[in-house]
Amino acid sequence: YHTLRVILGDQLNAAHHWFRKPEPGVLHLIAELHPEATYVKHHIQKLCAFFLAMENFASALQDAGHHVQYLTLDDTKGQTLESLVLGMADAYQVRRIQLQRPDEYRVMMEYQNIASKASVSVSLTDTEHFMLPFEEIPRHFKAKTTIRMEHFYRKMRQRFNILMEEDHSPVGGNWNYDNANRQALKPKDLAHIPEPLLFGHDVSHILQRIERHDIPYIGTPKATLVWPVSRHDSLTLLQYFCDHLLPNFGRFQDAMTDQTPHGWSLYHSRLSFALNSKMLHPSHVIKAAVLSYRYRKDIDIAQVEGFVRQILGWREYVRGMYWINMPDYHEQNALNAERDLPEYFWTGDTKMNCLAKAIGQSLEFGYAHHIQRLMVTGNFCMLTGIHPDQVDEWYLGIYVDAIEWVELPNTRSMSQFADGGWVASKPYAASGSYIQKMSDYCSSCHYDVKEKVGEQACPLNSLYWRFMIQHRNRMLKNPRIGMIYGNWDKQDKAQQDAALARAEWCLENIEAL
Ligand code: FAD
Ligand code: SF4
Structure with missing residues (x-):
């Protein structure tokens, strides 16, 4: 071989120009690596999904006539990405190493090391996945600076001519239908929630490998995997979404329920793993959804x-925010949060029903939908002041779709406000009344969502006010927040003290909540 190409586990893009036609002198390397499997404790389904998708991708390339070397954990024991790539280049006496741009800063650093140590030429090409070219990130984003998503999104709509009228106005007249998209599920809606499309892939051989190599993991191993692990699966899931879930996607996007077996997935696409592994291209997904909208009346x-x-x-x-702010992103802790993550994040064993449900399904499926991540677990961590490093580690490990470029801005910025406001204009802080409005979790909870004080009081209510008081000066910089303090200031001092005392009790006894 004259050329060694490296394909990472999240670079499974079959449409990449590398794969247009087989080239006899080119060897493609796809490898399961110990450091990649252990840089954070991953969910067992995430490990299985990546390894099986990588295996399938290697087979598909081989079937199409490409030369591929697939290495399992057995083959790469003791190797790092750097030692493996340099070792392979040496062993095959290649003249050049070709890489695709990694999406994670950590891997980018490794690639720079490879480039500096290699005795042959090393080149980097694009992954041909994202819609915004990498080189253009600095034109839209500025480090450590507030950049609003809405502004960026409108530019992208115009640039790619998506849901735009000929006169350059947005289809329907509005850029944004958030107000129509905040409905809770009513009991009559529950019976209509479609069953999620689940795959049943046998992963027993991967589980054995993971056990054999003592890879630590989150969750309970299951011999079958429900996630898409090939392009064919991914397209099937996309079609299922357009046919059955898209008609109600926006309407119930923020809703939560534990009153139906399908409550864990609702109308969400669950396409994030297929997208983040690059088995699906974002523009393909968007086109499929827009076409369904054009041709279907519902x-x-x-x-x-x-x-x-x-x-x-x-x-x-979030990809733009990630790259423009790395590596400083990891240092951000604007609210000085220092507490440890409670043990029940690893077991789901808490009396708070909303947390038990969001954590429980995360442990079971490696999945929670956006509002559960943001407004249940994320909100709890922010109100209780959990250190953002620990919050990041949990999110990065537990979700099948978690890769740092997308996890970090969502967790540290959007959910924890640890950036002090680069992403969100104010912290997404909520008391129990938000959960009660958007879910049916409170009706079967040990705690009373209407109460702020007393043993039965929903912990989020007092914690919310403690958080708001603690960060009052910072909050008042946002004009939209000022009126919230009116409610607090109206209460007499005894009421305020009782609420703050309940919050302190909750924090001191956080493991017992
Ligand atoms: P849908 O609800 O069906 O949405 C469709 C697609 O839109 C998703 O597949 C995803 O690709 C994209 N999307 C939606 N919201 C976001 C967002 N805020 N940022 C980026 N893409 C988005 N998403 C990840 O892919 N990986 C993560 O590690 C991740 N961590 C998160 C951590 C926190 C604290 C929060 C609040 C959100 C996180 N998200 C993450 C964003 C979002 O929650 C998931 O993308 C979504 O829940 C995946 O499920 P879905 O495919 O059913 O999404
Ligand atoms: Fe969560 Fe409070 Fe409702 Fe219980 S009462 S489910 S803790 S919001």
Whole structure:
């Protein structure tokens, strides 16, 4: 071979120009690596999903006539990415190493080391996945600076001509249908929630490998995997989403329920793993959704715009924020949060029903939908002041779709406000009344969502006020928040003291909540 190409586990893009036609002198390397499996404790389904998707990708390339070397954990014991790539280049006496740009800063540093140590030429090419070219990130984003998603999203809509009229106005007349998209589920809605499309892939051989190499993991191993692990699976899941879930996607995007077995997935696409591993291209997903909207009468603009916004807007935006702010992102802790993550984040064993449900399904499936991540677990961590490093570690490990470029801005910025406001204009802080409005969790909770003080009082209520008082000066910089303090200031001192005392008790006894 004259050329060694490296394909990372999240670079499974079959449409990449590398794969247009087989080249006899080119060897493609796909490898399961110990450091990648252990840089954080991953969910067992995440490990299985990546390894099986990588295996399938290698087989598909081989079937198409490409030369591929697939190495398992057995083959790469004791190796790092650097030692493996340099060792392979040496062993095959290649003249050049070709790499695709990694999405994680950590891997980018490793690639720079490889480039500096290699005795042959090393080149970096694009992954051809994102819609915003990497080189353009500095044009849209500025380090340590507030950049609003909405502004970026509108530019992307115009640039790619998505849901735009000929006169350059947004389809439907509005850029944003958030107000139509904040409905809770009513009991009559529950019976109509479609069953999620789950795959049943046999992963027993991967589980054995993971056990054999003592790779630590989150969750309980299961011999079958429900996640998509090939391009075919990913397209099937996308079609299922457009046919059955998109008609209600936006409407119930923020809703939560534990009253149906499908409550863990609702109308969400669960396409994040297929997208983040690059088995699916974002523009393909957007086109499929927009086409369904054009040809079907039961999908209105609020549903499809809500979906497009997540992918064309949020997903591209957090990638820009990640790269422009790395490596400093890791240091951000604007609210000086220092507490340890409670043990129940690893077991789901808490009397707070909202947390038990969001954590429980994360442990079971490696998945929670956005509002559970943001407003249940994320909100709790922010109100109780958990150190953002520990919050990041939990999110980065537990979700099948968690890769640092997308996890970090969502967790540290959006959910914890640890950036002091680069992403969100104010902290997404909420008391129990938000959970009660958007879910049915409170009706079967040990705690009383209406109470602020007393043993039965929902812990979030007093914790919310403690948080708001603690950060009052910072909050008042935001004009939209000032009126919230009116409610607090109206209460007499005894009421205020009782609420703050309950919050202190909750913090001191956080493991017992
Ligand atoms: P849907 O609800 O069906 O949305 C469609 C797609 O839009 C998703 O697949 C995803 O690609 C994209 N999307 C939606 N919201 C966001 C967002 N805020 N940022 C980026 N893309 C978005 N997403 C990840 O892919 N990986 C993560 O590690 C991750 N960590 C998160 C941590 C926190 C604290 C929060 C609040 C959100 C996080 N998200 C993450 C964003 C979002 O929650 C997930 O993308 C979504 O829940 C995945 O489920 P889905 O595919 O069913 O999404
Ligand atoms: Fe969560 Fe409070 Fe509702 Fe219980 S009462 S489910 S802790 S919001």
